Amino acid sequence: MKQIVIVGGSHGVGKALLHRLLSDGNYGVINISRGEVPAHERLEHHVCDVMQGFPQLNIQSCDGLVYCPGSINLKPFHRLSLSDFQDDLNLNYLGAVRAIQALIGPLKRSKNASVVLFSTVAATQGMPFHSSIAGAKAAVEGLTRSLAAEYAANNIRFNCLAPSVTDTPLAEKLLSDDKRREASARRHPLNRFGQPDDLASMAEFLLSDKANWITGQVFGIDGGLSTLKLI
């Protein structure tokens, strides 16, 4: 049985992934979040705010780590304070660094470990009001490639998902009424915004042995937004 650590399995994409892994039957999951998750025989849950520290986990070996916490703090550049930038960097980038550092020993002891991080479509495609989150997520993409190279010899794979707008609590404000939801759907070549499972299915694949030869990649999971122009 593979042992996977999810940071942020209580909501959104992490929650969808948690359900997928537990219903598969071949995974034991350790979830870390501030909120609760329903009990399950193959689930260990730690209530923890990873901005305050990382819990001590009693595991020898870890086959996968998925770091989900992220932010959407969209403001004109002149209204973003330095501490806005620092907060985004702390949660999106340094939080991931902290989680990986806490688990690098157990990840090394796995025969075939996989780490999945999250960026955003706005890290590589310029979008107004995204300067803070774009910088923090670009740092996550750099971390992904750098650690993929550094730990290739240990057979630890590092990959990153770069979503566009996805219907989770994080994107609540962007999808708060029918007008916003329709406008958001229309911006995407596939004519819809994302659902948590669109991302969770890719994370599940990257954790599995089916993705054994994939590392150092950033995958746009975005309904075609980052690469297609229909008119």
Ligand SMILES: NC(=O)c1ccc[n+]([C@@H]2O[C@H](COP(=O)([O-])OP(=O)(O)OC[C@H]3O[C@@H](n4cnc5c(N)ncnc54)[C@H](OP(=O)(O)O)[C@@H]3O)[C@@H](O)[C@H]2O)c1
């Ligand atoms: N949704 C989108 O439109 C979108 C777009 C682009 C990129 N992304 C990226 O995709 C990733 C997943 O997003 P999502 O929409 O699923 O986010 P979400 O709905 O906010 O869920 C994030 C999860 O992380 C946990 N979390 C947040 N802060 C935490 C902390 N300090 N300590 C411990 N756990 C914490 C939350 O649980 P608790 O609140 O219980 O702690 C929750 O389970 C993020 O990195 C996000 O930046 C999302």
